[in-house]
Amino acid sequence: MTGLLNSGRLRSPASGTDKGDHPPITPMRAAPRDEFSKGHEWRLYEYVTRHFIASLMEDAQYDEVTYVFDVGGEQFLHKHHHVVERGFLWAMPWKTKYLRLEELGWEMPAMAEGQELGIEEFWIEKDFTKPPGYLKESELVALMDQNGIGTDASIPQHMQNVVDRHYVMICGPGEDGQKGEVISKGGKGKGRGKSKGKGKGKGKSPGERPASRHMVPTPMGLSILAAYEELDSQLCRPPIRAFMEKQVAQIADGMLDRQDVTGQNLDLFHSKFLSFRERIGLLERFFVRKDQQQANWQGQGQKRQADGGWQEGDAKRMKGDAGKAVGKGKAANKGKPW
Numbered sequence: 001m002t003g004l005l006n007s008g009r010l011r012s013p014a015s016g017t018d019k020g021d022h023p024p025i026t027p028m029r030a031a032p033r034d035e036f037s038k039g040h041e042w043r044l045y046e047y048v049t050r051h052f053i054a055s056l057m058e059d060a061q062y063d064e065v066t067y068v069f070d071v072g073g074e075q076f077l078h079k080h081h082h083v084v085e086r087g088f089l090w091a092m093p094w095k096t097k098y099l100r101l102e103e104l105g106w107e108m109p110a111m112a113e114g115q116e117l118g119i120e121e122f123w124i125e126k127d128f129t130k131p132p133g134y135l136k137e138s139e140l141v142a143l144m145d146q147n148g149i150g151t152d153a154s155i156p157q158h159m160q161n162v163v164d165r166h167y168v169m170i171c172g173p174g175e176d177g178q179k180g181e182v183i184s185k186g187g188k189g190k191g192r193g194k195s196k197g198k199g200k201g202k203g204k205s206p207g208e209r210p211a212s213r214h215m216v217p218t219p220m221g222l223s224i225l226a227a228y229e230e231l232d233s234q235l236c237r238p239p240i241r242a243f244m245e246k247q248v249a250q251i252a253d254g255m256l257d258r259q260d261v262t263g264q265n266l267d268l269f270h271s272k273f274l275s276f277r278e279r280i281g282l283l284e285r286f287f288v289r290k291d292q293q294q295a296n297w298q299g300q301g302q303k304r305q306a307d308g309g310w311q312e313g314d315a316k317r318m319k320g321d322a323g324k325a326v327g328k329g330k331a332a333n334k335g336k337p338w
Contacts, residue, residue, distance in 0.1 A: 010056050020252075021153035026052050054088035061085040062101060067111070071119065080104050131177030134214040137170070148242035159215075167221030172211045179216040227286045231276055 004010065027049040036042040061084040069076045081101045089095055096103075111117075135143075140159065144150050150158050162168050172180035217225075228236045244265060250256040 004053065004057060011058065021151045050091045054091040057091060058085060058087040060087040060089045060095075060099075065108070069117075071122075080108070133174060133177065134171070134179060134216050137213045137215060140215055144238075147238035148245055149238055150245065162221070166218055167224060168215045168217050171214050171216045173214065180211075180214065183213060223286045227283045230282060230286070231279055232272055235272070 025048055027045070031045060033042050036045065063082045063084060065080055065082060067078045069078070079102065081103055083089070083101065083103060137159065141155055144155050144158070149155070163170060169179075170183045172183055174180035225236060234240050247256060247261045247265075251258050251261060
């Protein structure tokens with residue numbers, strides 16, 4: 001912060017969106033680490049302070065340099081970055097990795113287009129495509145905000161609810177699409193998974209970001225989602241909740257009447273409840289133990305064989321009963337605002 005003040009290059013922070021649920025969260029004064037009795041208090045203070053200081057700093061500027069080498073008719077690409085102005089990266093060094101900046105620890109020799117170079121060594125590496133990692137908490141927050149669900153004050157509670165109800169669990173970063181180490185409510189890992197990151201956040205050097213936190217769905221959560229998709233897919237998708245949030249904002253602005261909005265939504269969800277109750281028996285297959293599910297599949301297979309054998313696609317349909325969470329119920333409900 002001293003360097004920023006001495007530079008005289010203080011800029012006004014970019015204006016955000018005021019949701020009206022709380023004033024801006026900013027540091028009030030400088031505080032040394034020994035003033036904090038608990039590790040989490042210091043981490044929170046440092047996190048807020050670093051973000052605030054970064055908002056006052058210059059943009060980061062870098063040059064992206066790309067070399068294309070032709071070796072025996074095959075093209076090989078090398079890309080690296082040269083940071084011209086670190087700007088806010090001084091306060092948030094972990095953003096370098098987030099921005100995927102590849103800085104060289106050595107000086108690349110000057111080369112001109114068409115220049116020929118000798119090959120000193122070559123080798124072959126074999127690799128495979130990897131599944132994407134699970135959604136991060138920060139990515140889920142961004143998606144909820146993008147789809148008009150919740151506010152800065154309510155989004156964390158929405159996320160905590162699905163964790164408390166065991167629909168998802170919070171894990172550290174994993175590898176090859178696998179879940180990482182489970183992170184408990186206190187922020188410490190439970191020793192599960194294959195993640196290298198421990199997610200504890202203690203003993204880290206200044207400016208090092210804690211291990212990323214990922215939302216990993218549980219079997220219960222997947223079963224709930226599949227069941228809702230089966231009976232009423234609208235309840236699984238953002239528009240219906242976003243529309244309600246918009247109505248609440250319009251009530252606050254005096255554009256809609258509270259009683260009218262309340263009555264409309266009560267009628268809507270009462271009709272959905274009645275429809276749900278009439279077809280509740282359809283959900284049993286989503287909430288059976290794995291051993292029972294396997295026995296059901298085997299029983300259906302034996303019956304099918306006794307009836308004259310398998311038809312094309314039977315196995316896929318039987319195996320997919322509990323995995324219909326995506327792709328069903330996409331038809332638009334005409335006449336509804338969502």
